[in-house]
Amino acid sequence: MHNKNVNSFSSIKKMDVLTRNPVRFLSAWRPFPLYELISYVFMFASVPMLAYGIQNYNLEIIKIIILTIITLYSAFFAALIWNDITDADIDAISHPDRPVPAGRITKKRFFTVALFFSAMTFLFAFLVNFWCLALVGITALFVAFHNKYLKKMVKIPAYSEIFTPLQWIVVAIFGFLAVWMAIPGAADKTISLPIFEPILINSSQVGTMLLLVIFTYFADNAHDLAEGIHDFEGDKKLGVRTYATSFGEKTAAKISLFMLIFSGVIAIILFITSVLSIIFIIPFLIIWIYTLYWPYKLIKADKNQMKTLSTFVGRKGYDYLLMSYNLIFLDITIQLILYNFNIQV
Numbered sequence: 001m002h003n004k005n006v007n008s009f010s011s012i013k014k015m016d017v018l019t020r021n022p023v024r025f026l027s028a029w030r031p032f033p034l035y036e037l038i039s040y041v042f043m044f045a046s047v048p049m050l051a052y053g054i055q056n057y058n059l060e061i062i063k064i065i066i067l068t069i070i071t072l073y074s075a076f077f078a079a080l081i082w083n084d085i086t087d088a089d090i091d092a093i094s095h096p097d098r099p100v101p102a103g104r105i106t107k108k109r110f111f112t113v114a115l116f117f118s119a120m121t122f123l124f125a126f127l128v129n130f131w132c133l134a135l136v137g138i139t140a141l142f143v144a145f146h147n148k149y150l151k152k153m154v155k156i157p158a159y160s161e162i163f164t165p166l167q168w169i170v171v172a173i174f175g176f177l178a179v180w181m182a183i184p185g186a187a188d189k190t191i192s193l194p195i196f197e198p199i200l201i202n203s204s205q206v207g208t209m210l211l212l213v214i215f216t217y218f219a220d221n222a223h224d225l226a227e228g229i230h231d232f233e234g235d236k237k238l239g240v241r242t243y244a245t246s247f248g249e250k251t252a253a254k255i256s257l258f259m260l261i262f263s264g265v266i267a268i269i270l271f272i273t274s275v276l277s278i279i280f281i282i283p284f285l286i287i288w289i290y291t292l293y294w295p296y297k298l299i300k301a302d303k304n305q306m307k308t309l310s311t312f313v314g315r316k317g318y319d320y321l322l323m324s325y326n327l328i329f330l331d332i333t334i335q336l337i338l339y340n341f342n343i344q345v
Contacts, residue, residue: 030080039322044072046329047175047212051205052183053275054335064128064178071124072171075136078117079167083147085110125174129181130197132174139170157246160235161228165220171325172212176205211270218263219324223317225256226298229310249306250299257295260317264288267324280331284324291320 048065118140125133146163156162180187180200187200228235228242229249236245243252267288271281294313301309 036322039326040073040076041069042329043322043325044069044171044175046325046332047172048179049175049332050208050212050274050276050328051176051179051202052186054332054339056340057336061179061183064182067124067128068175068178071121071128071132071136072174074117074120074124075140075170078114078121078140079143081110081114081117082144085114128178131181131199132178135170135174135177139167143167155241157241158243159241161221161224161242164224165217168220168321169213169216172209172216176202176209180205208270208274211266211273215263215266215270215324216321218259218266219317219321222256222259222263222295223314223321225252225259226295226310226317227314228252229298230307230314232307249303249310253295253298253306253310256313256317257292257299260288260292260295260320264292275335276328276331277335279334280327284327287320287323287327291316 045065045068048061048068052061121136121140122133125136142163143166146160150159150163180202187202189201189203191199191201193199225243228244229252231242232244232249235242243255247255264285267284268281270276271284294316298306298309298313
């Protein structure tokens, strides 16, 4: 009995330490590969860099890029933690090793960590500009209601996975909005509003932003569908409408492949119509073709193999999304270096 009490006390004390030190907790929270954590920095920097284009950088654009990285990184952790809190009942079936169902931390303590990252998100978004703050605020409200209520209540087929990628398209919109609103000369059109400050946009770049939004939506959804196959039992038991629970695992795998193909086509159009160069498109095509193989293999797998394979396929799809943004960052960075040496790609 004494040992049991000691162990219980140690467990509680450990959770208190984790709550007071979010960084320490996050290092043991999920098995994030190091390349993934680094990739987010490049991903979040790539969009304002794409919006600003190939020209000389000053302190203002560098500040915008840094604030964008911090804002979106904080939002990424906040969204994942809120998801772990609201999906604890689903995770108890599909991901019992996650912190809440595994008992490594209580919902109340995890809620504190989520508030910390949410506060950071709003603070740094505010430092960028009002409309970037409004963007993350509206998204946070939607995600909160979506995760807590809507995805278990709304009976539209595949509702959950239709709307889940909306939080990722914020990455594409935020970077462009940050540059247009903050950098003199970056915008050429003003949308006046009666109460709030006007919205500044660059009409020549709206198409580029929309293409990046569409690419992000379908690339993220392709990997979500594969992971939804793995979560099929938990989602179905709790009435969550995914492609897998609405149309079956095989159909979900086929839709995932289609979305992956479509995202690649959009990325090619983005390359043709933007400042991106062969530095982006050649490695992108290699990664895209390689990634296409995995949902195809998932379609060919039998039902028993699908659950195990779907997690791996989902991971490959997520890496495809990350690496695509990283290639945008790499392309713009190399072009900037060449630009400063008066060398054209």
